[in-house]
Amino acid sequence: MSDAHASHDGGNHGSVKSYVTGLILSIVLTIIPFGMVMSGGFSTMTVFVTISIMAILQVLVQLVMFMHLDFKTEEGWNVGSFAFTALILGILVGGSIWIMQNLHANMMLGG
Known part of the structure; x- marks a missing residue:
């Protein structure tokens, strides 16, 4: 068994x-x-x-x-949807970090 x-x-x-x-x-x-x-x-x-x-x-x-989650052909949709989710998450996190770093670098200090 x-x-x-x-x-x-x-x-x-x-x-x-x-x-x-x-x-x-x-x-x-x-x-x-x-x-x-x-x-x-x-x-x-x-x-x-x-x-x-x-x-x-x-x-x-x-x-x-x-x-x-494995890479068998029967589960191709699972792997594909995970890859798409990881791509969107990477774009979201990477873009957010890029924007925040750019804001920090270009922020005017003092008055």
């Missing part, structure tokens, strides 16, 4: 092993940047890049291990 459970639509839920693996990976991907920030021995840019990379990896672990 397998640990994977079939859902009503024929898809498989994850096994206990995949959930435990996802949990351990999530904890490790959280501890690494937390340890870097708490130690204080790294430059700001190094910490920023590490936090960004670990956050992206954390999202991928969550999607694959807990949300069961």
